[in-house]
Amino acid sequence: MSRQVKGVVSMRKGAPVELRTVVVPDPGPGEVTVDVKACGVCHTDFHYREGGINDDFPFLLGHEAAGVVAEVGPGVSNVAPGDYVVLNWRAVCGLCRACRRGRPWYCFDTANATQKMTLEDGTELSPALGIGAFLETTLVAAGQCTKVDPAAPPEVAGLLGCGVMAGLGAATNTGEVGRGDSVAVIGCGGVGGAAIAGARLAGAARIIAVDLDDRKLELATTLGATHTVNSGRTDAVTAIQELTGGFGADVVIDAVGRPETWKQAFYARDLAGTVVLVGVPTPEMTLEIPLLDVFGRGGKLKSSWYGDCLPERDFPMLIDLYLQGRLPLETFVSEKIALTDVEAAFEAMKRGDVLRSVVML
Known part of the structure; x- marks a missing residue:
């Protein structure tokens, strides 16, 4: 009934x-x-x-x-x-x-x-x-x-x-963050914060949190960020490059999903680095970028669908990590x-x- x-x-x-x-x-x-x-x-x-x-x-x-x-x-x-x-x-x-x-x-x-x-x-x-x-x-x-x-x-x-799996999976599954990698996350709300936690779980050596809100940046440090950048006061691309020896991060995750933040991610990564888009754009948003820059920088430009997760594999594992005090x-x-x-x-x-x-x- x-x-x-x-x-x-x-x-x-x-x-x-x-x-x-x-x-x-x-x-x-x-x-x-x-x-x-x-x-x-x-x-x-x-x-x-x-x-x-x-x-x-x-x-x-x-x-x-x-x-x-x-x-x-x-x-x-x-x-x-x-x-x-x-x-x-x-x-x-x-x-x-x-x-x-x-x-x-x-x-x-x-x-x-x-x-x-x-x-x-x-x-x-x-x-x-x-x-x-x-x-x-x-x-x-x-x-x-x-x-x-x-x-x-x-x-x-x-x-x-949804949000935690999307962000965490954007780092571990889509971005394939590995031990010793440098990672930048643009946008430190729920999804971006989870990407930071995922990068830490994966063993990233340097995790750079980027946001306009100092409150979110403070929370990002509790989730594993090693450095923070307030992009309202500092150019995000320049700051990320300076924090990575002038090269850019191995993986940059856009957890906002706007043309401006995606371009920041694109130019803030190292040569042959990876850009992951996990923030959700709205239908009217468009992107224009020189195709030569896409070719010349190499690497991977990826979108993350639900953190590219497999729920029956990932959910129980992440709950176990939580219960162990690791997430x-x-x-x-x-x-x-x-x-x-x-x-x-x-x-x-x-x-x-x-x-x-x-x-x-």
Whole structure:
């Protein structure tokens, strides 16, 4: 029997979010319902609210979540009721050309729930990143559930569902940061901070945090940054070059996703170095750069999709690192809030007051 629960919905572009009653159907074949325990407020949710992803309003927001499996549909074998899970938006299919070539982190046919959650009047909702977790109970594809150690509290575990995994994976998976490398991270919010933590885990010798906000730079040092640059007072490219013997960093990660920051990343890397774009641009953004500079500097220009992660491999490992005291996930949790506070959390995020507000359910 379907459930009626409270959830945060964006009804139209730019309008404040609303707390609405959402109808969640019983799970069908390959589907699971999850009682959400915590969900981070990610910048991607704000992008949805502003129409920066697409215009399939109304959106059911929230996607960075941990919870407990409530019910499973026919054919589900990877999870069972009572399992503690982190939700992911890359439920790999195993059949597409990327999966068949042994690169499932690039899966081109990831799964979402087939059924739609709706408002009381039957209006279908578009769940953010196929999840929709600012909700007491949500419906997802079984492959979107990754079992992890329940010793990790949900406000910490859920962060792996998007921002932390995206940033950490941008360093370790996409950027392939290695022991002794120099790394610069431009933009030190939740994603950039996670990239710094990932670079430290990978053994980088020099980790340079770049931001306009001294508060974020201070937090970056607690996550592993060895040097900080306030790009509002100092030219970021020059500073990074000076901190790397005049050469530039081996890997530069753009966690902002603007043409200006991508160019900074491009010119702040060493010859044959790597640029990783993990910040999400908006549709109207364009980039112009001399093609000769691209050719002459060599190296790799890469985009990071979800940190190029494989949730069933990476989430349990990162939770284990957290429980061992080697990955300070608690640093990312700036405040714990209620469902009714999501709009205020967006404002705090825009002001740069938080790394992550986390909705507790």
